[in-house]
Amino acid sequence: MVKVLVVGEASREHAIADAFARSVSEPRVYAAMKNRNPGITRICEQTGGSYALGDFTDPSFVAEAAQRFSVDFVFVGPEEPLFKGVSDKLNELGIPCVGPIEAAAEVERSKAFMRRIMWKYGVEGRLRFKSFKNVEDAVAYINEYAESVALKPARQAGGKGVKVIADLQVYLSREKREVKSKHAKTISEKYMAGYNDIDDRILIEERVEGPEYTLQAFTDGVTVKPMPLVQDNKNAFEMDIGPETGGMGSISGPGLLLPFITKEEYDESVRIITKVVQAIEKETGVKYRGVISGQMMLTALWGPTVIEFYSRLGDPEACNVLPFMKADMVEVSEAILRGSLHKVKLEFEDVATVVKAISPRGYPDHRELAKGHPVVVDEESIRKAGCKLYYGSVDLKEDGVMVTGGSRVVEIVGAAPTIPEAEEKVEACIKYVRLTDGWGLFHRSDIGTPTLLNRRIEQSQLVREVYKYRVSRGLIGKTLEWIPGRGRIETTF
Amino acid sequence: MGGVIGLYAFDELWRMSRFTYYGLLALQHRGQESAGISTYGKNLISTRKAAGTVDKAFSEADISSLEGWASIGYVSAEPLNGPEPVQPVTVNSPIRLTLCYDGRVLNLAGELKGRREDEASLVATMLSRELSRCNPLEAVEEVMERLIGVYSLIALTERGEMIAFRDPLGVKPMVIGSFGFDYGVIASESCAIDVVGAEFKADVKPGEAYVFTPYSIDRRQILPARPRYCSYEYVYLARPDSIVNERSIYDVRRRIGRMLAEECPVDADVVIGVPETAIPFAMAYSNATGIPIEMGFMRTGPHVRSAIKPTQFERLVGVQLKLNAIRSAISGKRVILIDDSVVRGNTTKNVVSTMRNRLGVKEVHVRIGSPRIIEQCPFGVEVPPKDELIAAHLTDEEVASVVGADSFHWLSIDALIKALGCSKDQLCLGCFTGEYPEIVKEALSHG
Numbered sequence: 001m002v003k004v005l006v007v008g009e010a011s012r013e014h015a016i017a018d019a020f021a022r023s024v025s026e027p028r029v030y031a032a033m034k035n036r037n038p039g040i041t042r043i044c045e046q047t048g049g050s051y052a053l054g055d056f057t058d059p060s061f062v063a064e065a066a067q068r069f070s071v072d073f074v075f076v077g078p079e080e081p082l083f084k085g086v087s088d089k090l091n092e093l094g095i096p097c098v099g100p101i102e103a104a105a106e107v108e109r110s111k112a113f114m115r116r117i118m119w120k121y122g123v124e125g126r127l128r129f130k131s132f133k134n135v136e137d138a139v140a141y142i143n144e145y146a147e148s149v150a151l152k153p154a155r156q157a158g159g160k161g162v163k164v165i166a167d168l169q170v171y172l173s174r175e176k177r178e179v180k181s182k183h184a185k186t187i188s189e190k191y192m193a194g195y196n197d198i199d200d201r202i203l204i205e206e207r208v209e210g211p212e213y214t215l216q217a218f219t220d221g222v223t224v225k226p227m228p229l230v231q232d233n234k235n236a237f238e239m240d241i242g243p244e245t246g247g248m249g250s251i252s253g254p255g256l257l258l259p260f261i262t263k264e265e266y267d268e269s270v271r272i273i274t275k276v277v278q279a280i281e282k283e284t285g286v287k288y289r290g291v292i293s294g295q296m297m298l299t300a301l302w303g304p305t306v307i308e309f310y311s312r313l314g315d316p317e318a319c320n321v322l323p324f325m326k327a328d329m330v331e332v333s334e335a336i337l338r339g340s341l342h343k344v345k346l347e348f349e350d351v352a353t354v355v356k357a358i359s360p361r362g363y364p365d366h367r368e369l370a371k372g373h374p375v376v377v378d379e380e381s382i383r384k385a386g387c388k389l390y391y392g393s394v395d396l397k398e399d400g401v402m403v404t405g406g407s408r409v410v411e412i413v414g415a416a417p418t419i420p421e422a423e424e425k426v427e428a429c430i431k432y433v434r435l436t437d438g439w440g441l442f443h444r445s446d447i448g449t450p451t452l453l454n455r456r457i458e459q460s461q462l463v464r465e466v467y468k469y470r471v472s473r474g475l476i477g478k479t480l481e482w483i484p485g486r487g488r489i490e491t492t493f
Numbered sequence: 494m495g496g497v498i499g500l501y502a503f504d505e506l507w508r509m510s511r512f513t514y515y516g517l518l519a520l521q522h523r524g525q526e527s528a529g530i531s532t533y534g535k536n537l538i539s540t541r542k543a544a545g546t547v548d549k550a551f552s553e554a555d556i557s558s559l560e561g562w563a564s565i566g567y568v569s570a571e572p573l574n575g576p577e578p579v580q581p582v583t584v585n586s587p588i589r590l591t592l593c594y595d596g597r598v599l600n601l602a603g604e605l606k607g608r609r610e611d612e613a614s615l616v617a618t619m620l621s622r623e624l625s626r627c628n629p630l631e632a633v634e635e636v637m638e639r640l641i642g643v644y645s646l647i648a649l650t651e652r653g654e655m656i657a658f659r660d661p662l663g664v665k666p667m668v669i670g671s672f673g674f675d676y677g678v679i680a681s682e683s684c685a686i687d688v689v690g691a692e693f694k695a696d697v698k699p700g701e702a703y704v705f706t707p708y709s710i711d712r713r714q715i716l717p718a719r720p721r722y723c724s725y726e727y728v729y730l731a732r733p734d735s736i737v738n739e740r741s742i743y744d745v746r747r748r749i750g751r752m753l754a755e756e757c758p759v760d761a762d763v764v765i766g767v768p769e770t771a772i773p774f775a776m777a778y779s780n781a782t783g784i785p786i787e788m789g790f791m792r793t794g795p796h797v798r799s800a801i802k803p804t805q806f807e808r809l810v811g812v813q814l815k816l817n818a819i820r821s822a823i824s825g826k827r828v829i830l831i832d833d834s835v836v837r838g839n840t841t842k843n844v845v846s847t848m849r850n851r852l853g854v855k856e857v858h859v860r861i862g863s864p865r866i867i868e869q870c871p872f873g874v875e876v877p878p879k880d881e882l883i884a885a886h887l888t889d890e891e892v893a894s895v896v897g898a899d900s901f902h903w904l905s906i907d908a909l910i911k912a913l914g915c916s917k918d919q920l921c922l923g924c925f926t927g928e929y930p931e932i933v934k935e936a937l938s939h940g
């Protein structure tokens with residue numbers, strides 16, 4: 001009897017628990033979470049497992065739960081437990097853990113570390129950046145140089161605090177510079193406030209544009225086994241308008257690719273991730289065991305370009321791939337832990353998928369408003385419609401009532417031969433999720449529609465033309481400029 | 494008529510007044526007599542309105558002093574001290590708000606009689622009252638149910654909402670765009686979205702409303718769309734770099750140029766377009782016929798939209814300064830002269846007589862990219878009274894003689910509809926046909 005502990009409480013972890021529950025080895029699934037995710041709770045009960053409620057980012061809490069349940073191994077869903085050394089602690093106790101140890105998870109925790117190793121080991125798809133240990137230096141830099149840039153907390157801060165400013169019209173530069181300076185302060189004072197585990201505070205990166213996509217992969221530190229590409233949609237509202245969220249929904253397929261990414265670009269993305277896994281080992285001396293995901297963008301600069309790395313599956317991206325994985329989740333996990341991933345045949349159903357997140361009004365920037373509303377879900381109708389549902393930020397109270405936690409409530413997944421067909425299936429299920437106190441829910445009805453898909457295709461064609469041109473001129477990885485008075489300046493990077 | 498823009502930041506770090514200013518510059522062609530900007534931030538609405546073009550109306554000090562992360566702006570073809578106040582107009586209670594719209598409401602004449610209030614303030618009061626009673630989308634529905642008219646309207650409230658809606662006929666254009674994760678834009682035309690550095694997304698559809706709040710953007714089709722798009726937008730009003738009602742203005746104007754070549758062919762040595770609106774017509778005319786196009790005129794001073802200037806004197810100054818002929822392009826040739834529209838005939842007469850009397854042309858054939866303008870616009874476009882309209886009174890032969898041309902041709906209505914690529918019942922062709930959308934009669938019967 002295999003016993004596995006899943007750490008985390010969001011839709012991604014529900015999808016992970018569900019993947020384990022489908023394994024032929026019929027494992028008992030246990031969970032460590034803070035709120036009672038109704039979906040995870042049910043899987044624990046149905047498989048004969050159990051769950052522990054508490055701070056799942058705390059290594060001692062997770063270790064204690066793993067020991068109490070005497071699990072065979074642990075699978076960590078979110079990044080924060082990894083940053084705090086949950087994997088290290090479990091390893092010390094001899095409990096295998098799918099999820100990198102703290103030193104390797106640094107690739108996600110510190111965006112400055114990630115950029116540095118990409119430069120040091122010459123990994124393609126890197127961007128020029130500067131990191132700052134205090135606001136004053138960042139502001140001084142912004143006032144003197146920064147034009148079109150991305151400003152980020154130097155540490156992964158729950159995906160929050162990133163601001164990308166295209167500063168292309170000189171007549172609007174003054175206002176934009178002001179926003180950049182103020183935002184640098186906000187990063188330091190707000191988004192980085194609770195974090196003292198890295199030295200850098202603010203990262204300023206050159207801004208690039210193009211369609212984004214996520215490539216998730218399992219790795220045992222040697223072999224990298226990639227999953228199908230997924231594209232998340234970050235703007236809160238339709239037509240890509242509104243503030244940034246953790247992701248309002250995502251699409252994948254048909255098959256391994258997306259309609260706007262070529263096989264060549266997919267392969268290049270896999271190469272980049274593989275090189276980073278190797279670079280992490282060279283830099284830290286540790287083997288990366290778990291999931292690594294490249295948050296990629298197709299840019300004019302490189303073609304496939306790294307925006308960020310995740311030391312785990314994406315959310316919602318996990319829900320596009322895990323339900324359609326043909327390989328056995330227990331087998332894959334054990335192969336990661338044993339270092340035998342090369343023997344695993346990682347295949348997925350040949351489908352297109354659409355995931356849509358449903359959120360309470362107030363998400364993402366006013367979560368206090370989005371929190372505490374009673375939810376009902378007609379799971380039966382969703383199942384009949386051929387869709388899957390994964391619970392997210394929902395707490396199952398003792399009395400059986402489900403209450404929103406302030407973030408995305410559920411993610412609904414549909415699969416079909418094409419993305420628009422999958423979209424229609426998911427859209428038909430949105431009505432089965434309701435709040436009973438009259439507070440509103442919202443989702444993006446445009447994710448996966450032909451209109452939005454065509455926009456991405458057009459955008460990718462535009463970018464592809466430019467990077468192919470740059471390839472043909474031998475300009476990939478360098479810039480060639482004429483600076484009046486200084487002359488011809490060639491920069492290789 | 495006028496142009497509207499609204500900018501709404503998703504983060505209070507932003508100051509939107511300068512964005513609004515540049516957005517209004519991009520909409521300047523929709524009204525050059527006066528302009529206004531309102532901003533919202535820290536629970537305060539601030540407004541500044543002044544006479545003249547946008548660059549004259551606002552100083553650097555004005556822009557710097559208008560604080561706030563949300564903002565709306567207006568350019569108007571009506572003067573500052575005219576019968577209607579320049580927008581945005583502000584009402585203080587029950588909910589303080591400021592609003593502006595391009596268009597005209599037709600059924601408020603009764604309520605306005607004997608009162609000192611104006612149309613826009615009345616609409617603002619109506620919206621304010623409804624907002625105090627129900628949620629913003631319901632409030633918009635109440636207001637849209639009561640108004641008969643055309644309006645592309647944007648309002649900003651003391652609660653930090655930006656509300657935009659377009660009447661069910663969608664006579665006036667309205668589009669939406671956004672900039673990354675940072676701000677949304679609503680404007681009369683997509684060129685304003687480009688100029689503020691944002692990305693054009695879509696039309697605000699006829700009958701549709703958007704409500705931006707600090708924690709949501711809601712979109713709803715309030716009333717069913719019954720499109721009657723203004724055809725004059727395509728011929729003259731909108732900028733060629735704009736996309737309006739899912740059509741590129743430039744493409745439509747090129748199609749019109751081709752139609753002119755097909756409808757009334759004539760042999761000539763050169764095609765000359767009257768700057769600036771008629772240039773795409775002339776280019777397409779030349780491409781279709783193989784007759785070379787030349788640059789016929791140079792402008793002196795700033796760009797002025799002469800046709801919508803309020804006085805005859807200003808219109809003539811506008812035309813004369815804008816049209817200094819380039820002698821060698823024209824002299825001694827058989828010329829096809831293409832213009833966008835002829836209202837009173839003064840401009841055309843001025844141009845043709847200069848060509849004939851001072852430059853010496855062999856022939857002048859005038860081709861107009863719009864049908865005959867024979868009626869006024871009930872929706873606020875500055876068309877003079879019928880007794881001033883040359884096409885309403887003279888035959889084409891008479892017009893040719895009056896302006897001094899060898900031949901004179903207006904685009905046919907059928908050709909215009911074809912160039913627009915939609916059915917006749919989706920357009921307002923009132924100024925060309927005298928047949929207006931039903932709402933004009935409806936409003937009359939409501940008094």
